[in-house]
Amino acid sequence: MSCSSRLEMAIWFFAFLGISVVAVHVHGQQLPSTEGYISIDCGSNYNYPDPTTQIPYVLDDQYIDRGVSYNISSSYLTPSLAKQLTDVRSFPDGARNCYTIPVLQNQKYLIRTTFMYGNYDHLNSAMLLFDLHLDVNYWQTVNITDASVPYRLEAITVAMTDFMSICLVNTGHGTPFISALEMRPLKNTIYPIANATRTLILYFRVDAGSLTNNIVRYPDDPYDRIWIPWSGSQSWMTIYTNLTVRNYGKDFEAPSTVMQTALTPVNSNQMQFRISYISWEANVNAFLTVLYFSEVLSLSGNSSREFNIYINDYLWYGPYSPPANVTDWIYDPVPKYPYDQYNYTINATSNSTLPPLLNAMEAYFPMQKKDITTNSSDGAISTAFASLMAIEILDLSNNNLTGTIPDDLGNLPSLRVLNLKGNNLIGPVPDSINQKENKGQLTFIFDHKINPQPKPVRKISTPVIVVISAVSAILLLVLVALCVWRLKRNRQGFASNKSTRRHGEEHSTELQNHESPPAPPEGHLFTYPQIVKVTNNFLTVIGKGGFGNVYHGCLENGIQVAVKLRSQLSPQGVREFLAEVQNLIRVHHRNLVSLIGYCNDGNYLALVYEYMPRGSLQEYLKGKVGLPRLAWTDRLRIAYQAAQGLDYLHRGCSPSIVHRDVKSSNILLGQKLEAKIADFGLSKTFLGEYDTHVSTRRVVGTPGYVDPLYHSTLQINTKIDVYSFGVVLLELITGRSPIVPGSEDAHITQWVSRRLQRGNIDDFIDGRLQGDYDANSVWKVIDIAMRCTTQSGSQRPTMAEVVIQLKESLELETAHDKSESLYNQRLDTSQTSAFGIERVISGDFGPSAR
Ligand SMILES: *[C@@H]1O[C@H](CO)[C@@H](O)[C@H](O)[C@H]1NC(C)=O
Ligand SMILES: *[C@@H]1O[C@H](CO)[C@@H](O)[C@H](O)[C@H]1NC(C)=O
Ligand SMILES: *[C@@H]1O[C@H](CO)[C@@H](O)[C@H](O)[C@H]1NC(C)=O
Ligand SMILES: *[C@@H]1O[C@H](CO)[C@@H](O)[C@H](O)[C@H]1NC(C)=O
Ligand SMILES: *[C@@H]1O[C@H](CO)[C@@H](O)[C@H](O)[C@H]1NC(C)=O
Ligand SMILES: *[C@@H]1O[C@H](CO)[C@@H](O)[C@H](O)[C@H]1NC(C)=O
Ligand SMILES: *[C@@H]1O[C@H](CO)[C@@H](O)[C@H](O)[C@H]1NC(C)=O
Ligand SMILES: *[C@@H]1O[C@H](CO)[C@@H](O)[C@H](O)[C@H]1NC(C)=O
Ligand SMILES: *[C@@H]1O[C@H](CO)[C@@H](O)[C@H](O)[C@H]1NC(C)=O
Ligand SMILES: *[C@@H]1O[C@H](CO)[C@@H](O)[C@H](O)[C@H]1NC(C)=O
Ligand SMILES: *[C@@H]1O[C@H](CO)[C@@H](O)[C@H](O)[C@H]1NC(C)=O
Numbered sequence: 001m002s003c004s005s006r007l008e009m010a011i012w013f014f015a016f017l018g019i020s021v022v023a024v025h026v027h028g029q030q031l032p033s034t035e036g037y038i039s040i041d042c043g044s045n046y047n048y049p050d051p052t053t054q055i056p057y058v059l060d061d062q063y064i065d066r067g068v069s070y071n072i073s074s075s076y077l078t079p080s081l082a083k084q085l086t087d088v089r090s091f092p093d094g095a096r097n098c099y100t101i102p103v104l105q106n107q108k109y110l111i112r113t114t115f116m117y118g119n120y121d122h123l124n125s126a127m128l129l130f131d132l133h134l135d136v137n138y139w140q141t142v143n144i145t146d147a148s149v150p151y152r153l154e155a156i157t158v159a160m161t162d163f164m165s166i167c168l169v170n171t172g173h174g175t176p177f178i179s180a181l182e183m184r185p186l187k188n189t190i191y192p193i194a195n196a197t198r199t200l201i202l203y204f205r206v207d208a209g210s211l212t213n214n215i216v217r218y219p220d221d222p223y224d225r226i227w228i229p230w231s232g233s234q235s236w237m238t239i240y241t242n243l244t245v246r247n248y249g250k251d252f253e254a255p256s257t258v259m260q261t262a263l264t265p266v267n268s269n270q271m272q273f274r275i276s277y278i279s280w281e282a283n284v285n286a287f288l289t290v291l292y293f294s295e296v297l298s299l300s301g302n303s304s305r306e307f308n309i310y311i312n313d314y315l316w317y318g319p320y321s322p323p324a325n326v327t328d329w330i331y332d333p334v335p336k337y338p339y340d341q342y343n344y345t346i347n348a349t350s351n352s353t354l355p356p357l358l359n360a361m362e363a364y365f366p367m368q369k370k371d372i373t374t375n376s377s378d379g380a381i382s383t384a385f386a387s388l389m390a391i392e393i394l395d396l397s398n399n400n401l402t403g404t405i406p407d408d409l410g411n412l413p414s415l416r417v418l419n420l421k422g423n424n425l426i427g428p429v430p431d432s433i434n435q436k437e438n439k440g441q442l443t444f445i446f447d448h449k450i451n452p453q454p455k456p457v458r459k460i461s462t463p464v465i466v467v468i469s470a471v472s473a474i475l476l477l478v479l480v481a482l483c484v485w486r487l488k489r490n491r492q493g494f495a496s497n498k499s500t501r502r503h504g505e506e507h508s509t510e511l512q513n514h515e516s517p518p519a520p521p522e523g524h525l526f527t528y529p530q531i532v533k534v535t536n537n538f539l540t541v542i543g544k545g546g547f548g549n550v551y552h553g554c555l556e557n558g559i560q561v562a563v564k565l566r567s568q569l570s571p572q573g574v575r576e577f578l579a580e581v582q583n584l585i586r587v588h589h590r591n592l593v594s595l596i597g598y599c600n601d602g603n604y605l606a607l608v609y610e611y612m613p614r615g616s617l618q619e620y621l622k623g624k625v626g627l628p629r630l631a632w633t634d635r636l637r638i639a640y641q642a643a644q645g646l647d648y649l650h651r652g653c654s655p656s657i658v659h660r661d662v663k664s665s666n667i668l669l670g671q672k673l674e675a676k677i678a679d680f681g682l683s684k685t686f687l688g689e690y691d692t693h694v695s696t697r698r699v700v701g702t703p704g705y706v707d708p709l710y711h712s713t714l715q716i717n718t719k720i721d722v723y724s725f726g727v728v729l730l731e732l733i734t735g736r737s738p739i740v741p742g743s744e745d746a747h748i749t750q751w752v753s754r755r756l757q758r759g760n761i762d763d764f765i766d767g768r769l770q771g772d773y774d775a776n777s778v779w780k781v782i783d784i785a786m787r788c789t790t791q792s793g794s795q796r797p798t799m800a801e802v803v804i805q806l807k808e809s810l811e812l813e814t815a816h817d818k819s820e821s822l823y824n825q826r827l828d829t830s831q832t833s834a835f836g837i838e839r840v841i842s843g844d845f846g847p848s849a850r
Contacts, residue, residue, distance in 0.1 A: 032222035036185035038101060042178045043069035043087035050083065053218050060089060060181070063099045065398070065422075067091045070177075072118025076148055084180040085116040085150050091168055091176045094395065095654045096133070098167040099181055103159040106196075108188050110223060111157060113166065114180040115142055116150040121175070128174035131589075131652065133167040135160070137369055138588035140201060142168075142176075150179065152226075154202035156186065156194040156364070172651040172800035184224045190253055193288055193331070193366065200364035203287060206230035208358045209238035209261040221255040227360065232273065236263045239357065241296040245327055252290055252329040254360050259294045259327050262357040269348035269355050275363060276341040289342075290331040292360035293322035299354075307356035310345040319349045322357065381406055381425075385579075391415055391655040392717070397445070398422035405429060410436050414716055420446040524585055526608060528601035534608070535563050542615075552611065560611035561596060565604065577605060584681045587653055591645030593668055593678040612668035612676060617642075621664055621731055623768075632773035633813050635732040636781065638675040640806040642667045645677035646725060647799035650718045657681050658716050662724035663705045663738075664731050704738030704747065709793055719793035725802065726788025729781055735766030749789045756782065777812040780805065 034055055041048075041057040049056045067089040077086060091097040103109060113132060117125065128144040132153060140153050157164075164183075168176035194200045207216055210229035218224035231238070238261055245259035265271055275289070295305060308318030309330065317330050346356040381401055385394060385408075392414050401423040409418060410432025418433065425446075436442040526534070534553040542562060543550035553561040577600070584595045599606040617638060620630050630638075649657040659666075659680045666678045701710070707723035710716070727738050730748045738748045745751035755763040761778055784805045788796055797805070 031219045034218070034224075036104070036107075037224070038103075038181075038183040040099070040181040041084045041087070042089040042099075042180060043071075044083070045069070045087075048083065052082075053224075055218060055224070057084060057180075060099070063101055063181075064089070064097070066094060066097050067177075070120040072116065072120045073122060076116075076118035084114065085118070088116070088118070088120050088177045088179050090120065091170065094170070094397075095652065096167050096169045096395075097176065098133075098165040099178075101164050101166065101181075101183060102162060103164045103183070104185070105159055105162045106188075108156065108158050108186040108191065108194060109164070110154065110184040110186055110225065111164075111166065112152060112154045112180075112182040112184075112226075113142075113178060114150050114152045114182075115144060115177065116179045117144050117147040117177070119147050120177065125174055128176075129171060130174065130176035131169040131171055133165075133169055134199065135165050135369075136586050137199070137367060139199075139367070141171075141590070144174075155199055155367075156191050156202075157199040157369075158188075158194065158196045160196065160369075169652055172647055172798075172803075182224070186223055187249075187253075189250055192251055193364075197369050199367040199369060200288070201367055203363040203365060204228070205360075205362045207258040207261065207360050208232065209236075209240065209263040211238065211240060211261060216255055216257050220257040223253075227255070227258050230263075230361075232263045232271075235266050235268070236271070237266050238262070239264050239296050241298075243325060245294050245325060247327045252292070252327070252331070254292045254327050254329075258360050259292065260296065262294070262296050262359040264357040265355045269352070271346040271356050271358060272343065274341050274343050286366055288331060288364045288366060289344075290329055290362045290364075291358065292362075293320075293328050293330065293357070294326060294359050295322045295324040296357070296359075297354070298324070303353045304351060305354040305357065306349045306352040308347050308349060310343075310347065312343050313345070319351075322359075327359075381409075381420075385409065385412075385583075385655075393417040393419075394655045395419040396423065400424055405433065407432055409433060410442075415442060417443045418445070420444075524597035526597055526599040526601075526606065528599060528604045528606075531563060531565070531599045531601075531604070531606050531608075534561065538565070553608070555596075560613070562609045562611045563606055564609065565606045574600065574605070580681055581607070587649070587657070587681070589645055589648040589652065590674075591641045591676050592648065592680065593676045609678070610676075612678070613671050614669035614673060616665045616678075617667040617669060617675065617728075617732075618664035620669070621735055622737075629768050632769050632778070633810075634673055636777065636806065636810045636813050638667065638669070638673065639729055639732055639781070640803065640810050641675040642677055642728070643725065643799055643803045643806050645675070646721055647803050649677070649680055650721070650799050656718065658718055659721045659724075660716065661701050661705070662721050662728065663702050664728050667728065707793070708791065717793070718799065719796050722788045722796045722799060722802065723793075725799070726785045726796075729785035729788065733766065733778065733781060733785065734764050735768060749786075752782070752786070756786075774813045774815070777809040780809040780812065784809075 031054070037055060039050075039055050039057045040060045040063060042060045044057070044059045047056065047058045068091075069087060069089050071087050072085070111134070117128060119125075124147075126145065129141060131141050132139045134155060134157060139155060142151060142153065144151055166181060168178060170176055191200065205225060205227055207227040207229050210231070213229045213231075215229065216227040221227065240261040242260070245254075245256045247253040263271070291309070297305075299305065304321065306319050306321045309316045309320070316332070320330070322328055346358065348354070348356050381396060381403060385391065385406070391412055394409070394412075394415060394417070397419045398421065401420070403425065405420065405425055407430040409415070410430050415436075423446075429444075429446075433442065433444055437444045531553075532538070534555060535551040536554070538549075538551050540552040541549050542552045549565060551563045551565065553563045555561055581595070581598050585597075588594060593612060594610040595607060596610060597608040599608070615624075615627075620627050623629075646659060646662065649659055657680055659677065661679060662677070668676050668678045670676065701707075701720075701724070705724040705727050707720040709723075710720045727748060730736075730752055731738060734748065734752065736748055736751065739746055740748075740751070743751075745754055752764055761775055764782075765773070765778060784797070784802055788802065790796055
């Protein structure tokens with residue numbers, strides 16, 4: 001008989017700071033240096049050394065000049081609460097607020113942000129969601145559901161310039177705030193998997209086996225990492241050594257305190273634990289795990305410990321015997337791709353007299369740095385903005401921008417607010433802006449620091465380049481030359497190879513001025529031959545659009561992509577295309593299809609997008625052969641996620657982006673049916689003007705989805721997306737196309753309205769659902785859809801409201817849940833997690849009697 005017991009152990013990451021007492025040994029010897037530590041108590045009004053760690057914390061006024069400081073509500077103050085958590089800085093104004101931290105260029109840092117709500121605003125918010133960005137890269141979404149818990153997000157990154165921006169982005173789900181911001185310089189040799197192009201985002205870090213059950217951090221860990229005690233399964237026990245465990249000082253290091261304790265099974269030769277990945281991480285395309293080992297027992301002559309490590313039943317590493325007295329580690333430099341979960345099994349070999357052990361473990365998600373940071377020394381206002389005809393609000397405040405204000409900004413038809421405060425701009429305010437302001441069409445905010453004497457625009461200064469090593473200087477020159485040559489060649493249609501360098505050099509001043517769009521960031525630019533290679537010579541067509549075909553592709557690192565190719569844009573089109581691409585590459589959200597890169601080579605233009613393996617929502621709704629039917633829960637979840645993506649375009653992006661072509665074929669599905677919005681931001685140049693389904697040159701959109709008001713007024717605002725999204729909701733409910741030509745109620749809104757009057761769901765619901773839905777949730781969605789498609793734009797909800805409503809519908813449906821969802825993940829609280837805060841690791845202890 002076998003008896004197996006499975007135990008799910010939630011690791012509560014809030015057991016740090018304040019709540020658990022930090023074990024600080026009063027060492028006789030010197031404490032590790034805290035040189036280079038940056039420890040900011042956001043919202044505090046004085047500096048102090050932390051009483052437990054002695055690390056000095058400073059107030060945040062030198063790093064940010066926005067936001068309001070608050071003390072948390074007194075009911076959350078406990079005597080043991082760390083001072084950092086007792087106050088916050090909150091950002092009621094502005095979509096994006098950034099801490100700008102001076103750092104050492106090329107230095108590797110651990111960055112830790114902490115958020116404890118503590119009802120500081122006395123609003124008793126039950127849930128707050130906002131995004132965290134590291135420089136221009138989306139880092140993580142902060143999801144706060146418990147006011148008494150400090151939520152902590154951590155990353156390891158290499159500084160690209162001499163400052164780093166940590167930004168809080170309001171996504172319309174509550175006011176962003178922050179309690180503490182800590183940066184710890186790391187030796188550049190450790191965490192080799194983090195480098196200039198790859199940031200690591202912490203998933204968890206545990207100290208397996210602990211004698212005290214205290215977290216370990218500084219001074220035990222000279223890098224002040226926080227190690228959470230983990231006791232695994234009940235059938236495991238802690239073993240330990242009193243001898244110090246040393247580090248090789250290479251690749252990975254763990255504090256001796258952590259390595260001196262280990263977990264081992266009480267009476268089996270197997271350790272099995274599971275790491276479960278939850279919805280948001282599925283959007284991250286890989287993860288990395290590090291297991292730490294050191295023998296803690298002194299083994300006599302004939303005793304031995306040897307084991308194999310399996311992941312999901314495949315041998316990962318072994319046979320292996322951990323060394324004594326030193327920290328050893330096992331990791332795979334090639335990231336693992338996400339399944340729902342990974343089962344780690346550590347099995348003793350037949351030769352081993354002792355069971356396996358584990359001392360510590362870390363898991364990270366790699367984040368590809370999608371862009372270089374804004375360069376503090378060459379920040380001019382990109383003329384690219386002037387081609388974003390739909391921009392309503394442009395907030396470039398506090399960016400230390402230099403140069404002049406482009407004249408074109410005043411000619412943007414939809415621009416209502418232009419904020420240039422807090423920059424070092426020179427030259428006069430363009431007439432176009434003054435005129436628009438005088439007519440009351442524009443709110444223009446700036447702080448008259450603007451110097452009326454135009455000064456020459458800063459050029460690349462040779463001394464600066466010399467300071468970098470000679471090699472990188474040459475590389476930089478070659479790069480700039482290449483980029484400029486490419487731009488120039490596109491404009492002139494020809495450049496001989498021999499003249500490449502010279503063209504580049506001549507042209508670099510122009511690049512610094514604002515004639516052409518900024519040079520494309522490295523890594524996003526593909527050559528045409530590269531595109532040919534990536535798509536295996538355009539082997540597989542996965543879609544067609546007005547602009548041409550979409551091909552399946554595979555990058556060298558194995559990541560699958562979708563490549564959209566078109567040829568021959570007008571020179572004007574190329575310029576606008578480049579300008580828009582520059583901006584889109586910066587837009588990241590888990591419910592938006594990422595633009596990974598692009599190609600602008602000769603006559604070829606291509607966009608390289610993240611690949612969405614399950615195709616479009618439309619294919620599912622149309623019942624494409626081979627696709628399973630979508631359950632109501634799946635439809636709801638897809639709607640909820642797509643709405644979040646749109647909401648982000650509207651409210652999370654600055655300037656906000658109006659999609660203008662929302663439709664079910666632009667909602668794409670990932671492996672787990674996660675929904676992402678595609679084709680945003682490029683409708684005008686890349687798709688729009690050439691799109692086959694455009695009735696007039698200026699109207700962009702697809703019949704059936706286009707807001708009737710937009711048709712008549714050509715006014716672009718976010719409400720046109722809300723209308724189109726309402727049509728998508730109706731499609732999800734009815735399974736019907738937006739327009740069925742020839743029928744009496746040709747348009748889906750007419751068709752539904754007529755049937756709604758009778759109050760019978762069966763009259764309009766998609767028959768394929770076969771009654772498998774919660775009627776309340778269907779009524780709620782119908783209500784949202786009808787409000788989205790009302791004629792008057794002002795009566796339509798915002799996407800933020802739609803998100804909230806859909807979430808409630810989804811909750812109604814999950815309560816009801818009996819449908820066979822294709823989406824395997826349950827909305828089970830033990831499985832979903834507060835974004836890096838608590839993690840479910842289960843200790844599974846196999847059959848004990850064999
Ligand atoms: C927070 O409380 C401290 C005293 O503990 C006080 O000095 C400070 O002014 C308060 N801050 C705010 C923003 O109320
Ligand atoms: C960073 O590491 C990744 C993976 O090892 C590698 O592909 C990439 O080239 C590295 N980047 C740099 C700048 O070294
Ligand atoms: C470690 O040291 C303590 C006290 O010094 C002692 O009681 C204990 O037996 C030692 N443990 C081991 C495994 O050596
Ligand atoms: C180790 O060997 C000794 C004698 O060689 C024996 O008495 C002892 O039982 C052995 N121990 C184990 C664990 O096999
Ligand atoms: C991991 O183990 C659990 C049971 O312990 C099993 O249900 C699950 O399918 C396994 N997952 C994988 C990917 O092997
Ligand atoms: C590990 O050992 C257990 C028994 O100790 C066995 O049932 C299991 O199949 C082994 N796992 C692997 C991956 O070999
Ligand atoms: C570990 O250190 C102890 C004490 O210094 C020593 O007795 C032992 O032999 C060392 N073990 C190994 C494997 O080096
Ligand atoms: C077991 O140990 C013996 C002697 O050390 C060795 O020859 C053999 O290969 C080992 N077997 C395994 C499975 O490691
Ligand atoms: C902006 O410029 C001012 C003055 O030139 C400087 O003190 C400040 O550090 C700069 N800020 C950034 C983020 O570069
Ligand atoms: C920023 O610009 C300066 C001078 O223009 C250059 O030397 C430096 O390398 C640039 N930094 C980055 C990260 O591109
Ligand atoms: C935020 O966290 C809560 C609780 O863990 C979870 O129920 C909710 O789905 C999360 N919200 C988002 C948008 O992921």
